[in-house]
Amino acid sequence: MTAPSLSRLFSRGLTRTLLTPHAPEHYARSLGVTLPDDPTGATVVAVDRPVADVTVLTLRLPDGVERPAPGGALGIGVVIDGVVHRRHYSPVDAASRADGLATIAVRRHPGGAVSEFLWHSASPGMRLLLGAPVGEIALPDARPADVLLVSGGSGITPMLAIASTLAGEGHCGPGGPGRVAWLHYARSGADVPFADRLRELAPAGVALRVIGTAEEGHLTREHLEQVAPWHSGAQIYLCGPEGLAVGLESALGAERYADVHRERFSAGTGTVPDGDGGTVTHLASGVTAHNAGTTLLEGAEAAGLSPAHGCRMGICHTCTAVRVSGATRDLRTGEVDAEPGCRVQICVSAPVGDVEIEL
Ligand code: FES
Structure with a gap:
């Protein structure tokens, strides 16, 4: 039986009522109908809360859904009280990940509908809505030779994807064609998720420095010089709060800062008018x-x-x-x-x- 023949069996308005308690998809599959993966949703397969206020989700992406380039983000939606709320999250995985899974991290924000919802409710089997990949930065296919990453707080995720991709490709290891350095700012080291993945970067040639702002202060030109003395010729990628961007501009000067690739994620949810049609x-x-x-x-x-x-x-x-x-x-x-x-x-x-x- 094919999917179109099902539509002749069931009138659209009555279908879901008649087939309660299961969704039509359940019956269709039990009749041997082969259905394509739902491209509008991802399934949570694992949940971790490794540090305070951060929910780490491993998602199974449907077949055929495009994975964002390293540094790019997925649109993720949840339904709260009948309204879809969407945000953008960058998978932290290297581009080489090929098991159909993607890992994202969601930091709680005061009053944040989605981050609070996931912190309290995310569990394996939960379905999340998927939007198209987005993002203002993405590692180009023609890899830049020298790369400096600068991130703060939740900005760790796109940078981890870029660093892991370059490390996995041998870009910055012994004999590699380039250099990669990464400055990450957090309130303290205890605030930084993905410690295991970060530890794997140094042996692969990534010069990573995590700076706890409570102890060491905010970005300075000295930080740049220490981790990447060659940064004047590097491609620079930035993801973090406005204060970090201001600090980087001050350290680099306005002319050099104009070349920085900056990721800014916004909630992006449009307004909902009254009334249908x-x-x-x-x-x-x-x-x-x-x-x-x-x-x-x-x-x-x-x-x-x-x-x-x-x-x-x-x-x-x-x-x-x-x-x-x-x-x-x-x-x-x-x-x-x-x-x-x-x-x-x-x-x-x-x-x-x-x-x-x-x-
Ligand atoms: S026509 Fe099959 S899902 Fe819309």
């Missing part, structure tokens, strides 16, 4: 149409488009498209999501206000 702009086709609150798939078809689809009931993911802007409601759960640039299943998503979709 809105104007849907189909960006690829240039067609704009009003949608009173039906699915994006039905709205697109009513506007004369023919988006790819299969089951029309949220199972096969054939219809997945990128919602560039605006908010949509998942009609199966009622959850509303307003994160720009996320993949949605258009057969079970309806606009909440105006939406731009890549169709």
Whole structure:
């Protein structure tokens, strides 16, 4: 039996009710239907809280989901009280990791919805929503010879991915083509997760210095000179709080600082309008149409488009498209999501206000 034939058996509106207590996917799989991996979600396979206020999650990424380049980030979403909250987290893994897993670290922030939720509730088996890889920095395929990494607090994660990748490639070890140094700032050494991974970097040639700001103060030019006396010719990557950026600019001078590659992650969640329905702009086709609150798939078809689809009931993911802007409601759960640039299943998503979709 194929997924499309399932859609003829079940009317969309009644499906989930009739199939309670299991989701349609459960029955489809028990009938031998082969379903593609859900590209919109990742599964938590391990949870660790190695230092105070940091939740380390190991995620299984669905087949076909693009892993960000070292230094880049994944969009991660959780549902809290029916609303999707998304943030960006950089996997700490080297680019060579090939087991389909990715490790991220989430530091608790006062009042932070997602970090608090994961600190208290993350457990193996939990499903997290996935957005497209993002990030302003990424290690280029043509590796720079000399690399200086500067990070503070949560900024450790993209830098660990870059350092681990270069170390694993023999870039900075004996006979390697380049040099890699890393200055990381934390309140104290006890605040730094991934101690085991950090220990593996020095033998591979990465000059790492972790500076506890409570004891040693903040970034100075001397710190740069000590860890990377060759930094004037290096590519510099920065991820950390504003104070660290100000310190680096002061140490380097404005002209040199302009060359620094800086990662800034923002929550990026758009606002959610009142009321369902809105104007849907189909960006690829240039067609704009009003949608009173039906699915994006039905709205697109009513506007004369023919988006790819299969089951029309949220199972096969054939219809997945990128919602560039605006908010949509998942009609199966009622959850509303307003994160720009996320993949949605258009057969079970309806606009909440105006939406731009890549169709
Ligand atoms: S999930 Fe199958 S068509 Fe939308």
